[in-house]
Amino acid sequence: MLTDAPPRKANRAGFLESDQTRTLDLPQDGSLLTITKSIESAMRRGRSTNVRRTCAEFLDAASQFYKVPACGFRVLAARPLRVRERWTTELFGDYTPETMLIRVWMRTAVRKEVTSFGTFVSTLCHEFCHHLDFQKFGFRDSWHTRGFYERAAALFHHARGTPLKKLFWIPMTGGRDR
């Protein structure tokens, strides 16, 4: 994981707030975990309609919990030519703030392999955290800060029922962290 470089002055305060927001409230019931299990079995059976439906269920439940507007959702067979995610090297999904649309694709860009379940759910949580940045936290942009990755990890481990691992950050040049 590599963070974005801090932006110029105008957006710096929001960037720092995002960076320092290291935790995320999580639902106390197991509803997301239950939905994630249905995503897993839909993927294992290769039922794309069910994958789509269960992912939409996941996002609806999460939006309800965080009291944000529901986001749109598409599953694509392969990565589209134009994507919004400008920063990451491995591309599995994107989020468009203007339309509040999350798109996730089933096949990797390079080897055309089917995205694994873990990567798929991790992408879903990652893109949903971009939605939260705009709709819950009210940031002007959704930067990949240390806080962003930690919030996305908190949601991901909650959704999978796995223990949250502590992330360690190493400062790099240009104000970025790895």
Ligand SMILES: [Zn+2]
């Ligand atoms: Zn992202």
